[in-house]
Amino acid sequence: MLKHFLADWRSIPQLKALLLILLVVPTVFFSTTQSMINIWLVNETFTHGFLILPIALWLIWEQRHRIASIAVHKDLRATLVVLPILGLWVLATLIDVAVVRQLAMVALIPASVWLILGAPIALALLFPLLYLFFAVPLGQSLIPPMMELTADMTVYLVQHSGVPIYRDGLSFELPSGSWAVVEECSGVRYLIASAALGTIYAYISYRSFSKRALFILASLIVPIVANGFRAYGIVMIGHLSGMKYAVGADHLLYGWVFFGIVIFALFWIGGFWADHIKKDETEKLDSSSIQTPPSALFGMGVIAVMLATNLAVTTLKSQQAALPTNASLILPLRAGNWQATDLAPSGWAPMINNPDLAGQRTYIRGDEQVTLHVGYFHTQRDGAEAISSLNRLTSPYDGAWKLTASRAHKTSVGSIIESEVSLGQDKVFVWSGYLVGDTFVANSYMAKLYQALALLHGQQQAAYITISTDFDAPLEQLRGRLDSWWSVIHKSDQGAILALKNEG
Known part of the structure; x- marks a missing residue:
């Protein structure tokens, strides 16, 4: 078996070209690949991602005799697919839409096979190449x-x-x-x-x-x-x-x-x-059917373009202005008849991943209490961005607070994400969303769109915001409580937008 393996491997240049594409593309876009691996490591839902590439390679190996007899030639029509995908990766990287960036990187693999080896081979291996998309951590x-x-x-x-x-x-x-x-x-x-x-x-x-x-x-x-x-x-x-x-x-x-x-x-x-199809275990490769190997020079040129694009985007992102070391986060002291207090908030707090600045403040009105949490991100980058699944109301790993309800809700001044979290008998009612520039957005996809528009003006600042209160009254009363605080902050000249600005 090993002898046949080595013989087929040496005699089928298409296999070597396919392996290079499957390995080089994720290497060129290593930061994107790493972002996927990080999720596979920490989220049990996506641990299967480690198996996807080996499975795809095995499926390709099973087709080796078939692809060896397929004529190989570059197909420039594929540039109509490769270039838009590459452009999508650039946009998603600049505004840090991780899942789109990951999908674009994976999509570049079958598109590159089409471009470098031709449509017949890409179609022959369509299933193994499309199966690679299971490596993208989708489904949250x-x-x-x-x-x-x-x-x-x-x-x-x-x-x-x-x-x-x-x-x-x-x-x-x-x-x-x-x-x-x-x-x-x-x-x-x-x-x-x-x-x-x-x-x-x-x-x-x-x-x-x-x-x-x-x-x-x-x-x-x-x-x-x-x-x-x-x-x-x-x-x-x-x-x-x-x-x-x-x-x-x-x-x-x-x-x-x-x-x-x-x-x-x-x-x-x-x-x-099941369709039981007998396979001839003694099947051997007819060397006379092997087609001309692909052009290494053309393939290297395609990879060089991808590498240059990656380097250009990385350089552009590295030139973003850093947050001054003496910057501070200023939260409002009042919100209408709500007054800031030194009282401790509830035991709950959102999980905000690597913010540049973070703060919280509790407000009281009579015997009612509302707590504001803010995670401010001066620039958006891997592992430190406002609009990210890493910013959560609860952690799925520590066995403490649990998310028990989540839905969209329309307030007097716009939409919000309304949630309920609990720990034993303790229950907290939460509103959350994102501040991008001067615009508050509840939906993460819309927030990314606003972030893309802000990027055109050279602005990257964004924040993840939650306001919460103990679940100590009927639902409508809790909504009225948060709405009375939020509507004042939203409309105030000294409200959340100015309060989020940093002072150097």
Whole structure:
């Protein structure tokens, strides 16, 4: 086997060219690759990213005899795809839209194969090349709606099991105890893992497009439904055991065991319709069918253009003015009839990653209390940007505060992201959003658009802002409390916009 491997490797120049493209493009855009790896390392939902490139290489190797006989030639039509993708990467890098930057970098790999080796080879390897997109850590935006869906299914199934249940948002009460659907319960990690596994299984097991499409669709639907039953099972085990089981470490273990059983069942059932194609293990390469190797000079020229683009963008970003060392963050002392106080805020605080400046201030009005948290970013860069998934209301790793509800809400002066976080019996009501220049934006995608417009004027400053209050009153009363503070700050000449400016 090793002898055949080495013989095929030496005799098929297309394999060497493909391997170089697969390795050189991520190396040229190493900062983008590193941003993906950092997420794979810290977020269990995307740990499978480490396996995607080896899987793609194996799939390409399986096609080696086929691609060896395909004529190789550069295809300049691909520049109509490569250049816009490269431009998208430049824009996403300048305004730090990590996921777009990552998608653009991965998209450059199949586009480069098309450009350097030609369309026939790119089409022959279309699936392995497209499978690389599973390496991009996508799916965080699915967490809130899947949390809601999980809560809906759980409550529905518990009710129809004859157990009394009271629901409050993503939290619910049973006679035996309290439960809440948190981020880890959303099922997003099961969905993403199932999609990655189901797609490769469909490609290997089936030959018709319809079979592959149906199985991939099943690999998306089954984990969503199964996650609802998983959550229901955990609640019922806890309820029937008097909250002795499925409430600690075995809660997580039960979830992964259940998911493993579901995936095994999905693949086992799918195996009944698999297309069993015999492969000639003694198949050997006909050296007379090997086509001319690709032009190394042209390929080097393509890589040189990418490298020059990367260096130009890196140089441009490095020339951004640094924050003065004696800068300070000034937060307002008053907001209408709200007065700043030295009283300690609640135990909750947002997770703001590497801000240039950060501050908090608590305000009181009678017996009501509101806390402002600000993370200010003078420039936007990897691991330190206002509009980033790294800035969160809670940490998914420390087991403390949990996000139990999140939704868009329209205030008297604009939209906001409204959330609820809890720790045991403690509950905090939060509004959050982004300040880009002089504009407050709730939606992260719109905030990035405003950031791109601000960049055209040489401005990079932005801030992540939250205002919060203890959940000690009905929802509408809490909304009125935060709205009365926020509307004054939003309209004031000495409001949040000026208060965020730094003094040198």
